[in-house]
Amino acid sequence: MSHNTFGHLFRVTTWGESHGPALGCVVDGCPSGIPLTEEDIQVWMEKRKPGQNKYTTQRREPDQVRILSGVFPNAEGVQVTTGTPISLMIENVDQRSKDYGDIKNKFRPGHADYAYYAKYGIRDYRGGGRQSARETAARVAAGAIARKVLESVLGEVTIRGALVQMGPHKVPKSRTKWDWGVINDNPFWCPHAETADKWADYLDGIRKAGSSCGAVIEVQASGIPAGLGAPIYGKVDAELAGALMSINAVKGVEIGDGMEAAKLTGEKNADQMRMKNGEPIFKSNHAGGVQGGISTGQDIVARFAVKPTSSILTPRDTVDLSGDETDIVTKGRHDPCVGIRAVPVGEAMMACVLADQLLRHRAQTGRHDGLPLGD
């Protein structure tokens, strides 16, 4: 069962609300002997942390991770995982719950307020409670451990993400025009400097108008061998789709060519194969690195669309707990484009899916990679 647990063998159970004392997760199934410190996790937390520039919520959270279990010094004195559950906790510091007092009985359109009420009959209205994107802090922490698992088994693995569309404005379609080196030089994780400048102007306008906009994020994994995937219902792409769609505000998920694949003919879509240095290679990657739910050894490429932040200053029609019609303005501190901070979250989910698939592949095959040809 899922509820609040993600994964099968590499399992992440997250807990916590936006304005409770803390949030965190338990990472279970992590192999033993992997060096792991709080700093290893913190570096990824910084990427998602709020309040880093004018384009993200001004809530100031240090997002300091604490490891409560599952690590111990090995014979050389290096702190490593022990194979037991790793409990991570992040304390909430900058809660301003009074910001939410006037909306406690109203359902914010675009938010899950009504849906949570319909299901549970009660909700923690402070900052959305459990529905808050603040939950994704725990995902990023877990993702940091998932990266460690992948690297400890496979060597160098790169999982990286970029914002490729903000509102209606996209980066160039051709990835040859992208420069991953500029990703950290702009506040949007944009792989194209000119586009980043354009977005800055666009988002300034959105922000000043008290409005918000959507975005599309691309995440890629390099260094993943062929063979990962558990057909029929544990396919790599199916699990990626579920994982990315589970991120707050996501409404669409694509693998490889995605929705555009519908427009292709069979000739164009086929990723033809050749040999190079005794290894099979592909002449294209329309498939996004997954065929039949199993990795092919190419880069795994996925995209997801994030809807505009639902908290805006323009009044919207709504109803309240009593069933009366009213309207609502959502003040508080919000990201005008929540998609920006979804970049590290998408990376983390991809890392978790792949770490989990790697362990399952190892279980079923006794190997961590695909079989070579010609033997």
Add this chain to the structure above:
Amino acid sequence: MSHNTFGHLFRVTTWGESHGPALGCVVDGCPSGIPLTEEDIQVWMEKRKPGQNKYTTQRREPDQVRILSGVFPNAEGVQVTTGTPISLMIENVDQRSKDYGDIKNKFRPGHADYAYYAKYGIRDYRGGGRQSARETAARVAAGAIARKVLESVLGEVTIRGALVQMGPHKVPKSRTKWDWGVINDNPFWCPHAETADKWADYLDGIRKAGSSCGAVIEVQASGIPAGLGAPIYGKVDAELAGALMSINAVKGVEIGDGMEAAKLTGEKNADQMRMKNGEPIFKSNHAGGVQGGISTGQDIVARFAVKPTSSILTPRDTVDLSGDETDIVTKGRHDPCVGIRAVPVGEAMMACVLADQLLRHRAQTGRHDGLPLGD
């Protein structure tokens, strides 16, 4: 663990290869006392069955379902489910395995041949073996039972699908121009008669050229109450995304506005609320009936993109088991647009996800619907 099992409480385990003696599934977790005959299932099998017109594979399979367990006559003599596993079997009849002899050592580009080899070191090359879309026959059979579950608890529930794009040609964007009444009047499940005519010409050309094309399918569920969904990692939309992406050849999945949501502003995206007859209603459905992973009571709307059939007559570059370069032409009997027959499969997956979510909702709340306002 998933492997070949789908669902948590309403669980479907499928088995079988394209050219083995039979295929089927075990449906476990179905509540007892629901009337169920082979005919109830067969009616949905007919919709997916191959060989029904010139646009689908000419393989002739009766796809006759047999119920091997899990039903028994009740006191009134009506055959009903007993709450024990329902085993369904469909015998393969029209296998022409010799069609596949010349490709047994080659990897068909666009297919999962190489990926299966890399993982398992062996594959049933006849018709793709387990990777074949023939596996979806078992999904449709399970979906028929899922519909029964939904109806037995909720009353009238409608789950229906339509092809909304073939290659580059789309039906009108405005759903007011769609006519679900014409769905069965054309061989494409197209909700727009003129578009269906256009597709007929287009697909004739594709077929005669030995080529293939992709498609987009929309599936909708009406009659689903608010409250279904198991946040954070068992969200309705996340599970739908995983379910639809697990269908053969699917590369993109959307809920509500999908990838287009990225282009909206917060004002446009908000589904504002009003009251009507004492019930909350929404003024739009950008969300596709799901907020925070929980159903809102609106129609649940999803779309998925199917890539073009990979089996085409144009030679493609590939490699073989020995690691030698070669090329390949895929003869045999294939659908020029495999997306057409994916329509009932998409419906079935949506039915399975919702039946499973309904049972989980009932477990956690003791109710089958959402809480009313104003109490």
Add this chain to the structure above:
Amino acid sequence: MSHNTFGHLFRVTTWGESHGPALGCVVDGCPSGIPLTEEDIQVWMEKRKPGQNKYTTQRREPDQVRILSGVFPNAEGVQVTTGTPISLMIENVDQRSKDYGDIKNKFRPGHADYAYYAKYGIRDYRGGGRQSARETAARVAAGAIARKVLESVLGEVTIRGALVQMGPHKVPKSRTKWDWGVINDNPFWCPHAETADKWADYLDGIRKAGSSCGAVIEVQASGIPAGLGAPIYGKVDAELAGALMSINAVKGVEIGDGMEAAKLTGEKNADQMRMKNGEPIFKSNHAGGVQGGISTGQDIVARFAVKPTSSILTPRDTVDLSGDETDIVTKGRHDPCVGIRAVPVGEAMMACVLADQLLRHRAQTGRHDGLPLGD
């Protein structure tokens, strides 16, 4: 979720009723490349098969297993597993449903008739339907595959069982007096010839009186390396306990010293360790080969108690569907000591638990065995 599925990575889903057309199982997660024929499975089915002597039910079932999926000839022409689900079917042949007509509305004491009614509101009363021990035929078939998995990874593994108590009569406590060589020379799987003779007389009396008796079975696994087990809630012994208790009519489960462990002092219970040929060995095996839920490399030893067959000729008080008091005599064809045929079932469950644990161990460690000392 369990329902009718057993295991996590090596997963067995059984289906079928005592008097339906067939029963069977789907074995999912079996590694690829393992030679497997119907004969490999049939040899174990013969051991459990009814009607083999006067001490078991006279129902005559050939229990012929058919493999419907998941195998294919490899390059050498040997039929091997492909890594896809293995569907097994056993047709029911000797059904005499009319035997059950007069008990269809009565609850047989000791049977699960009332419990099934209370839960499901309907039951297949023919031979107990799903509650029948006939379901265990599918377990034995799955166990045959589990053995293959263990052997393919670990080399020689022996899983064997014996009846060690029938009614009040036990085999000698000291295992040095047992002779596994005589197991097949008596109809009870008794490891002690004199005891077997005594049991023959005892059971003749029971049978002629239309009565029944209970039994205790011991199952052992040799060749299992140290390290298998997934603490805290997937311990080898906990899963064995659950697996054995899930067998029909089982009321007690023991590992190692079992219930007797309560009587020991710490000094006596400690399995002291020494080195031998560079390997750690134990001076005793009170633990039954499991410490902290993880295998130690010693033989894994478990026992389970089977209650007397509930179908007897002596009238018992009961009630019926209408809530009226009545009495009942259970005619039909029944085992006077159902524990005898539980021996191969216990072995099968142990094999399934260990195969599953082995795959999980391999997932988490990348090894199939325990770490050596002194490195």
Add this chain to the structure above:
Amino acid sequence: MSHNTFGHLFRVTTWGESHGPALGCVVDGCPSGIPLTEEDIQVWMEKRKPGQNKYTTQRREPDQVRILSGVFPNAEGVQVTTGTPISLMIENVDQRSKDYGDIKNKFRPGHADYAYYAKYGIRDYRGGGRQSARETAARVAAGAIARKVLESVLGEVTIRGALVQMGPHKVPKSRTKWDWGVINDNPFWCPHAETADKWADYLDGIRKAGSSCGAVIEVQASGIPAGLGAPIYGKVDAELAGALMSINAVKGVEIGDGMEAAKLTGEKNADQMRMKNGEPIFKSNHAGGVQGGISTGQDIVARFAVKPTSSILTPRDTVDLSGDETDIVTKGRHDPCVGIRAVPVGEAMMACVLADQLLRHRAQTGRHDGLPLGD
């Protein structure tokens, strides 16, 4: 997958080591709207807490539970569950890790030291790390919530446990001689005052000798309706067996008559039925309240045997990490009869199993109880 998670719908994930900064659990799947405070949990923690008398370890842990998430005040201001994960944390206070320095490289016989090393290659040797029975504090906390779930749905439910055997000394077999009222009047949870006195003397001797002894615990649940259980592999008794066997040091588990059932004849074992006030009743409870894995409405009765504490003052032969032979004495602070403090743990596990089964029963049937007769 299990690892460190227990349950399907009512799910408990525990984490933490004996001497780490804290331990705890995440309880997921708890229905919303159930009043819950830290005091509600603390009352059960007190029962398991160490250092309460001379018969338990002198480690002094306040075992103060803190609720970190999953509760919120409802409209009446009462703190209730919200349906989101409940994170519980218990800080470790009285750690004396230096006690363990001299055994860090030695394997303690009877403990899981060697098994953990063989699997993980590293262990937190302080107090057994994760293998420590200190983990059960988190189980007791979770069990307190499970009781709340049962009561909120079923009304009065009593789950209680008693020590029924210490070393070789048993309470009277006839339960009519037991007095649950004296359970709290002796330090052993013994339901028979004279026996408790005898045990006091016996255990004094054991303790002074630096030795230890085993025990048997009985747990009972009253108020559980007929119908709970998920055959075939999620039976109530199978899950109870797995749950109880997962408790540290448990070697045997019994339901109803348990191992003694083997000695009965079919006539004696049958729990005959009569009607009383329109309800079916049973004339005996050999089955322990479970038939075919489904509850019958009678009291559910289980027992489990706990081996003697492995930490004793008598030197035992062992080996060390280098593969050298040595001996060991386990000083530190230990329970001479760890079975005593297992009583509340057994109750907690039974509560968790039943709460989980109740939710699954509700999912499949839409009811929380069994069907009445005569309708």
